[in-house]
Amino acid sequence: MTHPVQQKINLSLASVLVIDNSQHVLDILTQVMKGMGAQDIHRCTTVADASQFLAQTPADLIVIDPTLKDEDGYEFIRSVRRSSSSTQRVAPIISMSGYSTAATVARARDCGANFFVAKPITPKVLIDRLIFIGRDNRQFIEVEGGYCGPDRRFKFEGPPPGSLGRRAEDKAPVGDASAPNMSQDEVDFMIKPQRVQL
């Protein structure tokens, strides 16, 4: 992603929660967040600590490695998405992992994370994701007993390569009218199912 000259990022008033088993990784993340102006950074090494923190203080941004040792970080993401606080429920969550497979990415997405970032951490990638969050206008989806989180469809990619798409013919001009307009009765007759006496 290229950034327009003079584009700025402002995390000075944001509360950021970073969760990772590794103190070293937390140190690195803290430096990246500080670089972006964040002052209110909370570090947790366990899901239990993070849950306790969120119970008292809302976070505007959560950055988590869900592959936590002995704990289920994915379940933590799900619990945030089902939070009773509407502000907390929709807070952006960035999931990041070291050894990443397609399954890891899909799992994070299906738990309700906004983005997946593959470690090693680079400031540029994190800043890019935050800028995207600033512009992201995806809908939030809440399915009763199912998925809760941002719409998992990022973009409309058009019909499959090599095909015109199912609606291609809709774009053809319809031409001039070949008969007078139908009356409302004729229209009603075509589209309204009616009870009749036989």
Place this chain on the structure above:
Amino acid sequence: MSRIRKYRPDVRLRSLLNRPGGVSIEQALSEAARGIETLRAQCVGAVDAKIEEIAAAAIDDTYCVPAVYALADEIFVLAGTFGLSDVSRAAYSLCALLSSDEGARKAAAVHVHVDALRALRNPVVASDSLAAAKVLDGLANVTKRYAKDAAPGR
């Protein structure tokens, strides 16, 4: 049928990010890079310590796979962050091995990785790109042999 609610939420972070003031992207990147650089010595030291922790943990085929995996994953991340790309690749190979059902229980294969990691931390090998490539090729063969179901390396 499940009930579905769709809406465009007011995300607080979005409004905070776009507030006047803040830092330029360039400034944020350089500040972050400067801050990360201050951690180099302790993180590179941690890489060496974790290599030895793996060596001590994988004594036989009954070793604790998640614990060794966590160490390998951390080496991968820290080495990658601080430009030790060959060390990071070797740790990634170990993660791939440990992620496979067949490879995860092979302490001998773990020790091959430990030896490779130690070698790649040696300044002589680290500065010889041909020697480092040979070490990584050897690891790729080990991982390919045991971890057929692992994800492809980077």
